[in-house]
Amino acid sequence: DVKVTQSSRYLVKRTGEKVFLECVQDMDHENMFWYRQDPGLGLRLIYFSYDVKMKEKGDIPEGYSVSREKKERFSLILESASTNQTSMYLCASSLGQGETDTQYFGPGTRLTVL
Amino acid sequence: GQNIDQPTEMTATEGAIVQINCTYQTSGFNGLFWYQQHAGEAPTFLSYNVLDGLEEKGRFSSFLSRSKGYSYLLLKELQMKDSASYLCAVMDSNYQLIWGAGTKLIIKP
Numbered sequence: 001d002v003k004v005t006q007s008s009r010y011l012v013k014r015t016g017e018k019v020f021l022e023c024v025q026d027m028d029h030e031n032m033f034w035y036r037q038d039p040g041l042g043l044r045l046i047y048f049s050y051d052v053k054m055k056e057k058g059d060i061p062e063g064y065s066v067s068r069e070k071k072e073r074f075s076l077i078l079e080s081a082s083t084n085q086t087s088m089y090l091c092a093s094s095l096g097q098g099e100t101d102t103q104y105f106g107p108g109t110r111l112t113v114l
Numbered sequence: 115g116q117n118i119d120q121p122t123e124m125t126a127t128e129g130a131i132v133q134i135n136c137t138y139q140t141s142g143f144n145g146l147f148w149y150q151q152h153a154g155e156a157p158t159f160l161s162y163n164v165l166d167g168l169e170e171k172g173r174f175s176s177f178l179s180r181s182k183g184y185s186y187l188l189l190k191e192l193q194m195k196d197s198a199s200y201l202c203a204v205m206d207s208n209y210q211l212i213w214g215a216g217t218k219l220i221i222k223p
Binding site for chain 1: 118122145147154155156157158159162201203205209210211212213214215216
């Protein structure tokens with residue numbers, strides 16, 4: 001079974017703090033993704049990566065950055081947290097294309113920025 | 115623009131059948147996914163359709179019509195544990211997933 005883990009289930013930070021969210025997958029997947037999920041909205045893609053040290057902006061990259069130094073690990077960084085970044089953050093990974101591009105999700109991190 | 119539409123909420127009775135519809139307009143099409151998401155948990159993969167027709171997996175079936183930009187997820191013999199949100203997602207020509215907002219399914223005894 002694919003396992004995707006995230007460093008925290010719940011996180012509370014203050015405005016202006018730098019926040020690190022870590023994601024690790026154990027299935028040697030090439031592709032990794034960071035989404036945020038807010039009530040009434042679909043999953044929105046923040047950043048994704050198709051390879052080590054490679055990153056691509058998604059639909060809403062502003063205020064975020066990412067790092068992928070190792071294949072299994074993909075980190076999301078909030079350089080200066082703001083209250084509008086309070087959300088559920090979901091990491092996902094996938095193997096390839098077509099049905100093999102099925103994304104497998106971690107348990108999510110619910111971030112509250114005060 | 116790209117758009118996925120699905121009902122916000124549906125209610126059904128335990129033991130019954132429910133159909134959750136999804137319509138889409140995307141730039142290209144490389145498959146449609148259905149995911150289940152229980153409250154407070156991560157989405158989990160249910161089905162993938164890339165060709166027209168019905169795919170059956172136990173109590174769950176998924177149908178696709180590419181010409182109509184339409185899919186549905188059919189859940190039979192509903193159980194209380196099927197209470198969850200059901201997310202429809204389409205892979206576009208760039209192999210990016212476009213997500214619907216999800217349909218919250220409430221099962222009543």
